[in-house]
Amino acid sequence: MRQEKSTLEPLFLRLAKSRPVRVAIGVKNPTASILHYLKKAYEFCTPVLVGATAEGFECFTADRPHDLLFELLKESRVEAIIRGQVSAEPFRAAFAAFYQGRVDPGAAFVAVTEDAKGRVLLLSPVTNPRGWDVADKIPLVEASADVLTRLGLPVKVAVLSYCRQENFDEAPVVMRQSHLDADALVEHFTDRLDIRNYGIDFDIALAENANVIIEPNGGTGNQVLRSLAFLDALRVYGVPILNADRTIVESMRNSDDFSDHLLLAAALENLRSARSAPCP
Numbered sequence: 001m002r003q004e005k006s007t008l009e010p011l012f013l014r015l016a017k018s019r020p021v022r023v024a025i026g027v028k029n030p031t032a033s034i035l036h037y038l039k040k041a042y043e044f045c046t047p048v049l050v051g052a053t054a055e056g057f058e059c060f061t062a063d064r065p066h067d068l069l070f071e072l073l074k075e076s077r078v079e080a081i082i083r084g085q086v087s088a089e090p091f092r093a094a095f096a097a098f099y100q101g102r103v104d105p106g107a108a109f110v111a112v113t114e115d116a117k118g119r120v121l122l123l124s125p126v127t128n129p130r131g132w133d134v135a136d137k138i139p140l141v142e143a144s145a146d147v148l149t150r151l152g153l154p155v156k157v158a159v160l161s162y163c164r165q166e167n168f169d170e171a172p173v174v175m176r177q178s179h180l181d182a183d184a185l186v187e188h189f190t191d192r193l194d195i196r197n198y199g200i201d202f203d204i205a206l207a208e209n210a211n212v213i214i215e216p217n218g219g220t221g222n223q224v225l226r227s228l229a230f231l232d233a234l235r236v237y238g239v240p241i242l243n244a245d246r247t248i249v250e251s252m253r254n255s256d257d258f259s260d261h262l263l264l265a266a267a268l269e270n271l272r273s274a275r276s277a278p279c280p
Contacts, residue, residue: 158205
């Protein structure tokens with residue numbers, strides 16, 4: 001994607017460079033392209049490869065890189081971890097073991113993206129099994145609004161559904177329920193946030209500067225994210241697990257450029273550490 005402007009890159013660079021951060025990433029197949037982009041990350045963090053070895057990097061070989069990523073985090077040998085090329089299921093199982101079931105990895109799973117014009121979009125739900133009811137979407141809205149506020153950005157939430165209000169009476173039951181769920185989510189936050197049910201009108205939400213997009217469910221969100229990324233219409237920085245107390249970032253494992261994921265992880269880790277630092 002040829003970007004005319006970026007809102008997040010200069011913001012993330014400033015945060016990432018504010019304190020040195022070691023970021024571990026799962027790498028199983030270190031191609032020349034992947035290593036080229038990982039080397040770019042030395043500008044703002046120290047990348048640590050877990051799984052395979054490559055010249056010019058600190059590396060940890062492992063048959064189970066998903067477990068080693070969390071072991072390094074637990075031992076504070078790194079400050080943040082990225083799934084990288086590790087498969088989703090074992091990574092999430094290792095996450096569950098790390099938190100001993102106390103933290104749900106899918107509860108605040110939010111894609112951090114921006115378009116060619118630098119419009120920030122926090123998109124969720126983006127994992128297929130999640131976001132199918134109102135209760136599932138509440139923590140996604142809360143986490144998205146919280147991170148935007150901490151970044152000093154405005155918050156405007158667009159909740160999407162399967163139909164417009166004017167088509168509600170003629171719509172099939174599943175579409176009407178989607179619209180009612182969107183209304184219920186809006187009602188839950190209406191006194192706290194700038195939030196609206198936009199029905200199917202993603203384009204209008206974008207034109208009205210919405211920067212938190214809540215999809216009807218994780219299936220649609222996952223497909224929208226993958227489609228827009230494939231079409232090179234979005235710059236995807238990564239999918240941080242925002243309800244975790246450590247910096248853990250999910251990714252699309254088929255990517256050949258993880259530099260933005262490392263930038264996001266380093267920036268969020270410094271944002272997190274600044275928040276948890278004791279007051280002087």
